[in-house]
Amino acid sequence: MSHPTTGVVAGSDQDLQFYVAEEHGHAEGGTMLGFWIYLMSDCLIFAVLFACYGVYGRSYAAGPTPANLFDLGTVALNTSMLLLSSITYGFAMLSMEKNRIGATQLWLLVTGLFGVAFVGLELNEFVHLIHEGAGPQRSAFLSAFFTLVGTHGLHVSVGIIWLMTLMVQVAQRGLVPENKRRLMCLSMFWHFLDVVWIGVFSFVYLLSVLP
Amino acid sequence: MSAADNSVHVQVLHDHNEAGHGSLKGYVTGFVCSVILTAVPFWLVMAHVFENTQVTAFLIMGLAVIQIVVHMVYFLHMNTQSEGGWTMLALIFTLVLVAIAIMGSLWIMYHLNANMQVMSVHDMGSMP
Numbered sequence: 001m002s003h004p005t006t007g008v009v010a011g012s013d014q015d016l017q018f019y020v021a022e023e024h025g026h027a028e029g030g031t032m033l034g035f036w037i038y039l040m041s042d043c044l045i046f047a048v049l050f051a052c053y054g055v056y057g058r059s060y061a062a063g064p065t066p067a068n069l070f071d072l073g074t075v076a077l078n079t080s081m082l083l084l085s086s087i088t089y090g091f092a093m094l095s096m097e098k099n100r101i102g103a104t105q106l107w108l109l110v111t112g113l114f115g116v117a118f119v120g121l122e123l124n125e126f127v128h129l130i131h132e133g134a135g136p137q138r139s140a141f142l143s144a145f146f147t148l149v150g151t152h153g154l155h156v157s158v159g160i161i162w163l164m165t166l167m168v169q170v171a172q173r174g175l176v177p178e179n180k181r182r183l184m185c186l187s188m189f190w191h192f193l194d195v196v197w198i199g200v201f202s203f204v205y206l207l208s209v210l211p
Numbered sequence: 212m213s214a215a216d217n218s219v220h221v222q223v224l225h226d227h228n229e230a231g232h233g234s235l236k237g238y239v240t241g242f243v244c245s246v247i248l249t250a251v252p253f254w255l256v257m258a259h260v261f262e263n264t265q266v267t268a269f270l271i272m273g274l275a276v277i278q279i280v281v282h283m284v285y286f287l288h289m290n291t292q293s294e295g296g297w298t299m300l301a302l303i304f305t306l307v308l309v310a311i312a313i314m315g316s317l318w319i320m321y322h323l324n325a326n327m328q329v330m331s332v333h334d335m336g337s338m339p
Contacts, residue, residue, distance in 0.1 A: 033294045033301075040305040047309040051316035076253050083245055086286055090238035191286040195279055201249075202275035206256045210264045 035185045039192045042155075046196050049151060053144040053204060061139035066208035069134055071125075075205045078121045079197065082156075085114035086194045093187050099175055104183075108167050111190070115160045122153045145204065152200055155193050162186055233288050241285025248278035 057066075092107035126146070129135065136146035166186060169179050252271045254260065261267045283289040283302075291299050 033297055036294075036298045037301055040301050043305050044308060044312070047312045051313045054313060054317050055320040072253065072257050076257075079249055079253075083242070083249060086245075086282075087238055087242040090233065090242075090286065091235075093233070094235055094238070188287060191282060194286070195282045198249075198275050198278050198282065202252060202271050206252055206271050207268055209256060210267060 031181055032184065032188075035188060039188060042192070043196075045151070046148075046199070049144075049148040050199060050203060053148050056140035056144040057204075057208060059140035061141075063139040063142070064132070064134050066141075066205075067211070069129060069132070070205055070209055072205065072209065074121060074125055075201055078118055078125075079201050081114050081118040081121065082194050082197050085111045085118065086191055088114060089187055089190050093183065096175055096180060096183055101170060101175055104175065105167060105170060108163060108170075112160055112163045112167075115156055115163070119153055119157055119160070122149065126150075148204065149200060152193065152196055155189075155196075159186065159190055159193060162189070233285070237285050237288075241281055244281045244285070245278055248274050248281065 088107050088111045092104050092111060095103035095107055129142075134142055136143050163186060166179065166182055169182070173179060252274050255267050255270060261270075289298065289302065293299070
């Protein structure tokens with residue numbers, strides 16, 4: 001954008017006060033905006049999948065209904081896993097700001113474990129549903145359900161792989177500006193997935209089990 | 212005139228990237244709000260608090276919207292200043308598209324279902 005500018009503020013007669021208004025970390029800012037735009041396009045993917053579920057969510061094809069299938073206790077546990085992983089990632093970012101490599105790595109590890117627990121519980125639920133004969137091919141409702149929740153779970157899985165990659169990067173090179181930038185991108189990705197999950201547990205699970 | 216009188220103050224004005232990390236207070240506030248906003252809808256459904264399901268549905272969607280805003284502010288650190296307002300502009304644009312995609316799909320498909328006739332096996336045989 002603009003070049004660094006230098007100005008002189010007239011203080012007292014002898015004192016000279018300089019200020020430098022520089023575009024510090026311009027590339028970093030550009031990456032953040034670009035990543036935000038990517039997240040917004042990802043948001044559109046989820047919007048279309050939510051729309052599909054909204055349209056097909058009541059087409060049971062004489063098969064099982066959400067009230068038969070969904071166990072809200074498991075969903076509540078799953079939701080708390082993702083919520084806890086969000087705050088622990090926040091702690092990782094705060095440690096990163098203070099340049100504490102050990103604390104950052106520890107919080108990243110805790111975040112990753114919560115993420116693994118989330119994906120594990122979700123896969124367990126999927127396996128359970130398929131064993132009950134309620135697989136994605138059973139009805140339009142189940143196709144839409146597996147596509148939406150599966151896409152979210154896939155995003156979380158990719159996020160976990162990304163998180164592990166960054167833990168190796170931080171271990172090898174420390175909290176250099178590049179790694180900080182990457183951690184900030186993953187932070188946005190991780191919190192964004194939590195935002196999508198709010199829509200999933202409200203719209204897909206809670207609203208569907210209402211009579 | 213001594214050298215001390217000619218003191219030079221250099222102050223560097225960074226842009227607003229520092230604001231992007233949030234604070235401990237912000238994260239904890241967001242987390243507590245999120246826990247409450249998650250627990251209440253689960254409780255409404257699991258404890259069958261209201262007889263009227265429409266009231267429950269309305270409350271669930273309302274609380275979800277509030278929780279999304281809480282996450283946006285406290286976890287994603289959304290504000291109107293970051294990146295010179297471009298993130299907010301992109302978000303508003305996306306929200307408009309999301310609203311069109313979801314509302315439009317539900318609206319159209321609801322009417323298509325309403326217009327659809329129940330078809331007998333005899334009618335199916337005469338389909339083109």
